[in-house]
Amino acid sequence: MIDNLLQLNKVFIQPLLHESEITLDILRLDVINETVSGNKWFKLKYYLQEAVQKRYATIATFGGYFSNHIVATAYMCNALGLKSIGIIRGERPKILSHTLQNASKYGMQLIFMPRDKYKKKADIIESFTNENWYWINEGGYGELGVKGAAEIFNWIDNSYSHIIATAGTGTMLAGLITAAKEHQQIIGVNVMKGNEALENEIYFLLPEKDKNKKFILLNKYHFGGYAKCPNILIEFMNDIWNKYHLPTDFVYSAKSIYAALDLMKEKYFYGGSKILVIHCGGLQGNNSLPKNILQF
């Protein structure tokens, strides 16, 4: 049932480059839905299914002003006829971000939480204990998120030797690691600066059978940190748009494509490598940028 709410049949692989025996393709999960970024849909799927099965009427989750996860949850709940609650990090701003306006439009009730309180998620959940809400972790972090993300591999065949994707909470990456074949290397691009805990958080998410699987986490492509947007990143995004007609978002997908091209430049890949970068969407986040700086 949930599968039919979005247009999964739109997903396609866009060939990007073929250079000295190395191929680079992009898996376009961004085309599934304007509001629900590809990876968010996969990560939410099994939580929502469980909530419906257990007959919950209301879903509650966490996120920031520009969170793809928040707006995706609002959209999916609306489509499934569920109520949704968003616990939002920070005070209520005078003007709601585009993301939060959309979340409200899909019926999400926003509860703003000062930053110090927001950190203590267990206390927040405790304070709403009288409500019969189904809670989903920030970013869909957790076992069911991993299970859903593993299904991204339905679009990835064995011919790919390297799969590159960004990591925020690392839930998607953990799913990709569980689904990868032995000859396939999973490379994560950490979008946060100085978040050394991420590697352990990913390891923690892996089921016992996959804990010995190797993956690589690159920490140098954060461009100043989470949601920072220096000019070189904007220039890169415009460049990729002009050359390949590929739209990217500045928080995630632009960084993974930049990293892939940089690794190619550094001759990281052996001849015959077939590389796939996963484009998880997130394009709605570009609405927070000044108008007209992006050419798409």
Ligand SMILES: *Cc1c(COP(=O)(O)O)cnc(C)c1O
């Ligand atoms: C949320 C998101 C990610 C990060 O996913 P995690 O599972 O939290 O690591 C990557 N790309 C996009 C576009 C996202 O919205």
